[in-house]
Amino acid sequence: MSARILIVEDEPRIADFLVRGLTEEGYQVEHAADGRAGGIALASGVWDLVLLDWWLPVEDGISLLRRFRQQNRTTPVLFLSARDAIAxxxxxxDAGADDYLTKPFAFEELLARVRALLRRPSQATPLELEYAGVKVDLAAQKAYREGQLLDLTGKEFQLLTLLLRHPGTILSRTRIFDAVWGEQxxxxxxxxxxxxxxxxxxLETQGPRIIHTHRGRGYALDAQHADHSAGEE
Known part of the structure; x- marks a missing residue:
């Protein structure tokens, strides 16, 4: 199966050049045209490599990359930028990129860097996340509880995915909002x-409560402990 590559690039000419070139090389390629679309794709997709532009509408590449790494995602990221100063x-x-390529660049050099990053020992994000009977299939974008398909919206799927990446951990509202909505x-x-x-x-159509509120702290996916919401919805 060919590698899946996400391109987050707002300049149409460059994006088209990259999509066509990498597709012709046999890679599976998807494109996000701004920071919001890029954040959604990064949070919910399964990628072997990400090509990420620095300057993007809505949210810049540095912010996207930092949030991606805060989610413990280890997918290789190649930064593409016209900014060539050493600093x-x-x-x-330092924000988490694995490599950095300055625009304009030769496609042959880009391909060489892509191949080098894809040759590294795989630490790829698992295709499925599962905890206490709840499972998400990241490739198919589907969620289940006790084998029953859940009819989730896009944001509900992203929220559940985030919680499944950190079972038993209390995630603050700030952290969740940043990861799922890309906003403060x-x-x-x-x-x-x-x-x-x-x-x-x-979720509770197929079993007991598993998302618990910790008042003043946030939410946690936890099958072991009682709810701390004191009646809070």
């Missing part, structure tokens, strides 16, 4: 609470 290269690598939590919006409530409802 900027260092910033990109303002402390006022009830968007997260609404999505948690609906995700719980769908």
């Amino acid at each position: 900027q290269r260092v910033e990109g690598l 939590y303002d402390g006022l919006s009830n968007t997260l609470e609404v999505h948690v409530k609906e995700l719980r409802r769908k």
